[in-house]
Amino acid sequence: MRVLLFAGLAELAGRRELALTVAEGGLDVARLVVRVAALEPALAGRSFRVAVNRRYAQPADAVRPGDEVALIPPVSGG
Amino acid sequence: MRVLLFAGLAELAGRRELALTVAEGGLDVARLVVRVAALEPALAGRSFRVAVNRRYAQPADAVRPGDEVALIPPVSGG
Amino acid sequence: MILVSTQPIDVPSVLAAVEGPGEGGVVLFLGRVRHEARGQAVQRLDYEAYGDMALDELKSLAGEAQRLHGASRVALVHRTGSLEVGELAVAIAVSAPHRKEAFVACEWLIDTLKRRVPIWKKEWYADGSQWIAEHP
Amino acid sequence: MILVSTQPIDVPSVLAAVEGPGEGGVVLFLGRVRHEARGQAVQRLDYEAYGDMALDELKSLAGEAQRLHGASRVALVHRTGSLEVGELAVAIAVSAPHRKEAFVACEWLIDTLKRRVPIWKKEWYADGSQWIAEHP
Numbered sequence: 001m002r003v004l005l006f007a008g009l010a011e012l013a014g015r016r017e018l019a020l021t022v023a024e025g026g027l028d029v030a031r032l033v034v035r036v037a038a039l040e041p042a043l044a045g046r047s048f049r050v051a052v053n054r055r056y057a058q059p060a061d062a063v064r065p066g067d068e069v070a071l072i073p074p075v076s077g078g
Numbered sequence: 079m080r081v082l083l084f085a086g087l088a089e090l091a092g093r094r095e096l097a098l099t100v101a102e103g104g105l106d107v108a109r110l111v112v113r114v115a116a117l118e119p120a121l122a123g124r125s126f127r128v129a130v131n132r133r134y135a136q137p138a139d140a141v142r143p144g145d146e147v148a149l150i151p152p153v154s155g156g
Numbered sequence: 157m158i159l160v161s162t163q164p165i166d167v168p169s170v171l172a173a174v175e176g177p178g179e180g181g182v183v184l185f186l187g188r189v190r191h192e193a194r195g196q197a198v199q200r201l202d203y204e205a206y207g208d209m210a211l212d213e214l215k216s217l218a219g220e221a222q223r224l225h226g227a228s229r230v231a232l233v234h235r236t237g238s239l240e241v242g243e244l245a246v247a248i249a250v251s252a253p254h255r256k257e258a259f260v261a262c263e264w265l266i267d268t269l270k271r272r273v274p275i276w277k278k279e280w281y282a283d284g285s286q287w288i289a290e291h292p
Numbered sequence: 293m294i295l296v297s298t299q300p301i302d303v304p305s306v307l308a309a310v311e312g313p314g315e316g317g318v319v320l321f322l323g324r325v326r327h328e329a330r331g332q333a334v335q336r337l338d339y340e341a342y343g344d345m346a347l348d349e350l351k352s353l354a355g356e357a358q359r360l361h362g363a364s365r366v367a368l369v370h371r372t373g374s375l376e377v378g379e380l381a382v383a384i385a386v387s388a389p390h391r392k393e394a395f396v397a398c399e400w401l402i403d404t405l406k407r408r409v410p411i412w413k414k415e416w417y418a419d420g421s422q423w424i425a426e427h428p
């Protein structure tokens with residue numbers, strides 16, 4: 001599963017996406033966040049929301065292989 | 079003294095200004111309104127404010143010969 | 157830019173008049189002639205102004221928006237004469253360092269202009285016309 | 293018109309997108325790059341967007357402005373890429389039959405865009421740069 005990174009998070013990780021291996025049944029957003037921090041320690045403890053298929057998701061929401069996942073740091077558009 | 083008329087008041091009076099003869103000492107706005115109604119009965123009882131030298135005036139304010147006087151019906155700009 | 161004129165309103169120049177390097181927010185209000193008013197189909201509008209006084213009042217509104225409502229730069233343009241449906245009657249632009257002040261000042265300006273500035277509109281319908289008295 | 297693009301914002305086309313014969317009031321908000329932020333001189337800004345999601349969010353904001361805030365037509369344009377001081381970053385136009393709804397909906401849109409749409413800015417100063425985190 002690809003996890004898209006933006007702005008400050010992309011700079012911290014030194015890349016624009018992470019590749020996460022996920023079981024077929026998927027996992028929830030809270031668990032995904034733990035996996036991300038383990039894979040890329042530079043992101044541990046950073047503030048972000050998770051978007052699944054281009055919508056903001058809650059910690060208990062499900063993520064399945066094939067979903068488009070993105071980490072959304074605090075926004076500052078406008 | 080010229081008294082300028084606008085919009086509906088000008089249509090009612092059939093002209094764009096009235097000529098009022100005023101004593102050298104002038105008069106107050108309240109008295110001017112009475113004089114206007116006597117001179118042009120079509121304006122009697124109509125709703126308007128009075129402007130003296132391009133500023134809204136109060137009933138007790140003084141009007142002198144040479145002042146620019148206008149009757150301002152309810153506005154509807156914008 | 158403070159203007160009462162029979163010329164069509166040029167929106168880009170109204171916006172350009174409030175530009176500045178410290179002004180992060182611009183709010184523009186445009187008032188357009190609608191095809192309908194008071195339940196009747198409108199064919200066109202005539203706007204009449206007491207030109208000199210209207211200009212003085214617009215200038216004093218601009219000053220108040222700056223002193224009391226946080227506006228940095230203000231542009232006020234009102235058209236007069238005969239206007240077709242869809243044409244612009246009024247344009248008000250306000251810039252400010254931050255957007256909140258620009259919104260507040262712009263809305264205050266159009267509300268106050270409508271109450272205070274000596275301009276009148278006459279609505280023309282298929283079967284007649286009338287002068288509108290919105291703010292006694 | 294709902295757009296996230298590296299192209300400079302064309303204000304006349306943003307305004308044209310909300311025109312309609314029944315829309316008497318138009319309110320436009322423009323957000324421009326300021327020469328100063330957080331007490332420091334700004335040289336330029338970079339805007340980055342999660343493009344597809346930003347577009348979806350802007351569309352859903354437009355729908356909410358129409359359903360909940362009385363907007364008739366809405367145009368939302370956000371620029372991305374590298375912007376100089378004075379350039380437009382965002383333009384929001386709203387039309388409505390009457391002005392009050394247009395003001396309310398336009399201000400709601402910029403406030404909510406800033407909180408919700410996945411777009412980020414990086415400020416460049418003489419001695420460095422930083423990503424701005426305005427809305428966690």
